[in-house]
Amino acid sequence: xxxxxxxxxxxxxxxxxxxxxxxSHVTLRxxxxxxxxxxxxxxxxxxxxxxDVRRRGKRIVFSLDxxxxxxxxxxxxxxxxxxxxxxxxxxxxxxxLHLDAGRQVRFIDPRRFxxxxxxxxxxxxxxxGPEPLGLPPGELARRLAGTRRAVxxxxxxxxxxxxxxxxxxxxxxxxxxxxxxxPADRLDGHRIRKLSRAVKYVLRRAIAAGGSSIRDYVDxxxxxxAGVALHRVYGRAGQPCLTCRRATVEKFVLAQRGTxxxxxCQRQPA
DNA sequence: AGGTTGACCTGGACGC
DNA sequence: TGCGTCCAGGTCAACC
Numbered sequence: 001x002x003x004x005x006x007x008x009x010x011x012x013x014x015x016x017x018x019x020x021x022x023x024s025h026v027t028l029r030x031x032x033x034x035x036x037x038x039x040x041x042x043x044x045x046x047x048x049x050x051x052d053v054r055r056r057g058k059r060i061v062f063s064l065d066x067x068x069x070x071x072x073x074x075x076x077x078x079x080x081x082x083x084x085x086x087x088x089x090x091x092x093x094x095x096x097l098h099l100d101a102g103r104q105v106r107f108i109d110p111r112r113f114x115x116x117x118x119x120x121x122x123x124x125x126x127x128x129g130p131e132p133l134g135l136p137p138g139e140l141a142r143r144l145a146g147t148r149r150a151v152x153x154x155x156x157x158x159x160x161x162x163x164x165x166x167x168x169x170x171x172x173x174x175x176x177x178x179x180x181x182x183p184a185d186r187l188d189g190h191r192i193r194k195l196s197r198a199v200k201y202v203l204r205r206a207i208a209a210g211g212s213s214i215r216d217y218v219d220x221x222x223x224x225x226a227g228v229a230l231h232r233v234y235g236r237a238g239q240p241c242l243t244c245r246r247a248t249v250e251k252f253v254l255a256q257r258g259t260x261x262x263x264x265c266q267r268q269p270a
Numbered sequence: 271a272g273g274t275t276g277a278c279c280t281g282g283a284c285g286c
Numbered sequence: 287t288g289c290g291t292c293c294a295g296g297t298c299a300a301c302c
Contacts, residue, residue, distance in 0.1 A: 002295060002296095003295060006295075058295095073296085075279095075295090075296055075297080076279090076294065076295055076296055076297095077281085077294085077295085092280085110281070111279045111280050111281085112278085112279055112280080113278070113279070113280095113297075114296085147272080148273090149272085149273065153274090156296090165295055166294095166295060166296085214294075215281090215282080215295085216294090216295080217295070255274085257295095258293085258294080272302105273302085274300105274301085274302080275300085275301075275302095276299090276300085277297105277298085277299085278297090278298085280294105281293105281294095282292105282293090283291105284292085285290090285292105286289090
């Protein structure tokens, strides 16, 4: 799915079209993408004005003018697309927010790993860790020191840091020269600082490229991102490492996820 | 309690 | 062409 840079790109393209707009009505095609499903979503949304659209981790959070909030999670294949009412509706369109001015926001998700969750007026949500951009290295160090899991598994844990996924964890660990199997609590201060810098660098560059479009991802305007061209290991198994040019990128499974490493740049822990 | 595994879904790519 | 298998950007619940 969309990870932090893809979600950020969706939010940036979505916001100018949504902010301040009123939801004239709602079309619900599949109730099971909603949490909780028994809530009267159309009534809660209809006639409300969208005050704000923001990203939190991989979530797209909508704030309404009555201080209620809900978020969209894109899962693996979810899309949030702006469209005119007369544009043909693609398959797997589950929810439509009709805005004034004849535009609509469409939630489309073939695999339905994504969904829409009602937050209400709740302020705090402990299910997500801090944002990685702007996270001080010392705080990252403190969080990683608390677990013996492989550093890749730790970084994928949204409670530890919110927004990283399979692509950018592999890319950041490669850039930092850290093997994904390294136990998180065995990284010294120097390597943590390298990792912290690499995470931010990789995410910022991917955001600037508009995200990475592997197969499904497009922003809210339907535009694919150019971030794949920046990948140094992800999706490059069997090809030469672009950094050292001495080894080929290898792929193995860690935490049930395809994991890409250069064994020359990233030395396996003893 | 922390950590690992299967389950949830569909579609596209590949091999026979 | 058609069928089977594997794989995919994520997250839960259920288990050790």
